[in-house]
Amino acid sequence: MERKKMLEVKDLDIRFELRGKILHAVRGISLDLYKGEVLAIVGESGSGKSVFTRSFLGLLEKNGWVAGGSAVYYGGNDESGVELTAIEREKDWIKIRGHEIAMIMQDPMTSLNPLRTIGSQIMEAILLHQKVGRMDAIKKTMEYLEDVGIEEPEKRFEQYPHEFSGGMRQRVVIAIAIACNPRILICDEPTTALDVTIQAQILDLLKELRRKYKLSVILITHDLGVVANIADRVAVMYAGDMVEIGTCEEIFYDPRHPYTWALLSSLPQAGQKGTELFSIPGTPPSLFASIQGDAFAPRNPRALKIDFVKCPPYFEVSPTHKAKTWLLDPRAPKVPLPPVVEKIRKGGLF
Ligand SMILES: Nc1ncnc2c1ncn2[C@@H]1O[C@H](COP(=O)(O)OP(=O)(O)OP(=O)(O)O)[C@@H](O)[C@H]1O
Ligand SMILES: [Mg+2]
Structure with a gap:
């Protein structure tokens, strides 16, 4: 079955100006999002995950801009895309933001x-984005509160954010996003600030x-561990580029890029009792300078030697899986x- 494309990103290039210098945050990423899927984007802090996705909502800070490429949204009524x-x-952003694409922050x-x-905050989103009157909006607010697992919605309706725990507040934020009736939901590290049990509940x-x-x-997320249970596909970002993408299975059981290997090796589940957890040595490159090679x-x-000289192209591993590493060159x-x-790979961890 042909899956409907919701978003088609091609060669997206995003830059910032900082004290007269140019920071190259996203260096030409191409990526599609399909209807109904959960696509995870993983990578270390600073790899460009937030900047990349915020650009779909016109939420780049003032000193940033899209310097090249395109991002077409196909989810709306316009068949030819936006x-x-x-x-x-x-x-014009207001028509997209929340209403077509909504974002939940950390x-x-x-x-x-x-x-x-x-x-009142959930209700406001409903009145703004759905064609309903006040009474229906109140009813719907209760339904959304129940949807996100908040008990006693009548009582909770009247309460203020400080009366909610961190996990409950994140549920409210999710309710507001859903109330905008979006087709794409972007969750930027929605569980990072929460403890592990609450994290799992929010993902569920x-x-x-x-x-x-x-x-x-x-x-x-920067934690590959959280995606195993929820993602259909996983894109791995490094230093403003997408170095590997595949189905969740492919990324966990047949990863090809050394950076993906490093991320998997640093999973807490991978640690042996009594040994130190693997952490990736060194730091990512400066995004102010141009990057040579891999x-x-x-x-x-x-x-390999060539990694320091020439940027690798994508090599296709399967129709759904590709990685940008010279190791996949037949001569490697x-x-x-x-x-x-x-x-x-041998099934010893998941
Ligand atoms: N307004 C800005 N001005 C200058 N540089 C910026 C700005 N916003 C982001 N950057 C830079 O762009 C790069 C990508 O940042 P981004 O926030 O997308 O990373 P991230 O992958 O979301 O990291 P984290 O996991 O920490 O949230 C970083 O080097 C960051 O410093
Ligand atoms: Mg971020």
């Missing part, structure tokens, strides 16, 4: 108004809401897989 990178006026407190009841909730509201979800080469113990030497990756 070129998001061409939108300039705030009044810290729920920053997205909630501390001075207003949570009921997202899974459920995706089904109920037929959402396409982009889930951003950006991960200086941190990659298995790097065979290198042994890191022990953790070998262990996962």
Whole structure:
């Protein structure tokens, strides 16, 4: 079955100006999002995950701009799609933001108004984005509160954000996003600030809401561990580039890029009792300078000579799986897989 494309990103290039210098945050990423899927984007801090996705909502900070490429949204009524990178006026962004594409941020407190009841905040989103009257909006607010697992919605409706725990606040933020009736939901580290049990509950909730509201979800995280249970596909970002993409199975059981290997090796689940957890040596390259060769080469113990000279192209592993590493060139030497990756392949971890 042909899957419907919701978003088609091609060669997206994003830059910032900082004290007279240019920072190249996203260096030509191409990526599609399909209807109903959960696409996870993983990568270390600073790899460009937030900047990349914020550009779909016109939420880049003032010193940033899309310097090239395109991002076409196909989810709306216009069959020919909307070129998001061409939108300039705030009044045109308002038609997309929330209503077509909604975003949930890491810290729920920053997205909630501390001075207003949570009921009125959800209701406002409904009245703005759905064609219903006040009475129906109140009823719907209760339904959304129940949808996100908040008990006693009548009582909760009248309460303020500070009366909610961190996990509950994130549920409210999710309710507000859903109330905008979007087709794409971008979750930027929605669980990072929460403890592990609450994290799992929020991820379960997202899974459920995706089904109920037929959402396409982009889930951003620096923790590959959280995606195993929820993502259909995983894109791995490094230094503003996408170095590997595949189905969840492919990324966990047949990863090809040394950076993906490093991420898998640093999973807490991979640690042996009594030994120190693997952490990736070195630091990512400066995004102010142009990057030569494979950006991960200086941190990659298995790097080849060519990695320092020439940027690798994508090599296709399967129709759904590709990676940007010279190791996939037919001429490349065979290198042994890191022990953790070998262990996962044999089914020893998940
Ligand atoms: N307004 C800005 N001005 C200058 N540089 C910026 C700005 N916003 C982001 N950057 C830079 O762009 C790069 C990508 O940042 P981004 O926030 O997308 O990373 P991230 O992958 O989301 O990281 P994290 O996991 O920490 O959230 C970083 O080097 C960051 O410093
Ligand atoms: Mg971020």
